[in-house]
Amino acid sequence: MTLAFDVAPDRIVDKLTNSDFTMTDKTLIVSAPGKVILHGEHAVVHGKVALAVSLNLRTYLQIGLCSNGRVQINLPNIDTWIITPGKRTTNQLTTSQEQVDKLRQFAGIPDGCVDTRSLAILCFLYLYGAISASSRQLPSMEILVWSELPTGAGLGSSAAYSVCLAAALLTANESIACPVPEENGTVRWAEDELELINKWAFQGEKLIHGNPSGVDNAVGTWGGALKYHAGKIMPLNRIPTLRILLTNTKVPRSTKTLVAGVKDKLNKFPSIIGPILNSIDAISCECERTLAAIVAGDSTEESYAVLEELIDINQHHLNVIGVGHSSLDRLCQATALHSLHSKLTGAGGGGCGITLLRPDTSPSVVEASKRALNDMGYDCWETNIGGHGVSLHSPSSLQRDVSQLLTRLTDCQ
Ligand SMILES: Nc1ncnc2c1ncn2[C@@H]1O[C@H](COP(=O)(O)OP(=O)(O)OP(=O)(O)O)[C@@H](O)[C@H]1O
Ligand SMILES: C[C@@](O)(CCO)CC(=O)[O-]
Numbered sequence: 001m002t003l004a005f006d007v008a009p010d011r012i013v014d015k016l017t018n019s020d021f022t023m024t025d026k027t028l029i030v031s032a033p034g035k036v037i038l039h040g041e042h043a044v045v046h047g048k049v050a051l052a053v054s055l056n057l058r059t060y061l062q063i064g065l066c067s068n069g070r071v072q073i074n075l076p077n078i079d080t081w082i083i084t085p086g087k088r089t090t091n092q093l094t095t096s097q098e099q100v101d102k103l104r105q106f107a108g109i110p111d112g113c114v115d116t117r118s119l120a121i122l123c124f125l126y127l128y129g130a131i132s133a134s135s136r137q138l139p140s141m142e143i144l145v146w147s148e149l150p151t152g153a154g155l156g157s158s159a160a161y162s163v164c165l166a167a168a169l170l171t172a173n174e175s176i177a178c179p180v181p182e183e184n185g186t187v188r189w190a191e192d193e194l195e196l197i198n199k200w201a202f203q204g205e206k207l208i209h210g211n212p213s214g215v216d217n218a219v220g221t222w223g224g225a226l227k228y229h230a231g232k233i234m235p236l237n238r239i240p241t242l243r244i245l246l247t248n249t250k251v252p253r254s255t256k257t258l259v260a261g262v263k264d265k266l267n268k269f270p271s272i273i274g275p276i277l278n279s280i281d282a283i284s285c286e287c288e289r290t291l292a293a294i295v296a297g298d299s300t301e302e303s304y305a306v307l308e309e310l311i312d313i314n315q316h317h318l319n320v321i322g323v324g325h326s327s328l329d330r331l332c333q334a335t336a337l338h339s340l341h342s343k344l345t346g347a348g349g350g351g352c353g354i355t356l357l358r359p360d361t362s363p364s365v366v367e368a369s370k371r372a373l374n375d376m377g378y379d380c381w382e383t384n385i386g387g388h389g390v391s392l393h394s395p396s397s398l399q400r401d402v403s404q405l406l407t408r409l410t411d412c413q
């Protein structure tokens, strides 16, 4: 998707612009990781504990400042969009309904819309307008966002997108420093700057999700493993290297819709759904204790059995609160045939599931499970967790395939 608009006049310029892009200053490349939630999705929106870890799959954003009086954003993962101009909003770390309504009107996006492109555009327009509000002039820039993450599949693609946008726009606007990565290197921002990135990314998530807990943008910003509770972010230092099989059912769903559905159920049946959310909270806490026991070397066999049981219980809870899906049931059944335990991850309703592998799960069991899942039409891969948080890259530090892709996409603009 490519969006372009004039930054000066308040009028629609529209669609693809090409050759008149002239870079005056520098190009920045930032990236942020996706995540998996081990336990606590949905419950965390209602103040319960969640445990989440970053993935090695990342979203990349390239931003070039220019002097052609235009803003152009290219989002190849999600196709094409027709354009609306940008708008200055107030530079405040809160999103008022009035501001959002004005932006929606401006971009022609109806209220309650969950369309992928509309939400991505709304998020960009908001962050661009609000972060640039302190500048004398709205900056002219060209942005390209490309992700290794499947969009809208439970792996935090919206948060990685928001974190990248916040980091790039704050850096371009000099609200945070522009650390210089060494040749072939990657750098991160200082802690207070990460906090600012995270706060802005949370505003972006609000536009995409409606009512996010903040856990996904926290993982996108800090990376690693963390415990999230009522807005408090606590790094998890005592977790073993977990082997996780990640499966994408490829059933599309919207986090915004699913989160709203759980809220409705909770409002309708507080004394029925409330205790389930409390139980999910207890599962997260028990999981944290069990992970620490594994690190301490306490009866690993038994600890893994506990982790497996917690996964099964939570998957049932998630079904009860209405975020399961028949594709996820089939995933759980297929892995259970190989004595493996699975649950949905992220918002559910389709999207991705995680399957816990033991340190000694044999390659033949993993291969047989993957084959069964592939035969059902799912994508499935054993993943590495613990990717670093939002980072700034020198072009030469990027993996060759990522670098080539960004170059190719830039050339196509
Ligand atoms: N690479 C991308 N380019 C543009 N927009 C993106 C990109 N990745 C995500 N988005 C935006 O995020 C939305 C998907 O967010 P959603 O929260 O529904 O799914 P998710 O973040 O992948 O899953 P979860 O929130 O369960 O972890 C898309 O509709 C789109 O608006
Ligand atoms: C479903 C949810 O709990 C996790 C989505 O990855 C929503 C949120 O925490 O914002």
Ligand SMILES: [Mg+2]
Pocket: 156, 157, 158, 159, 209, 216, 255
């Ligand atoms: Mg999301």
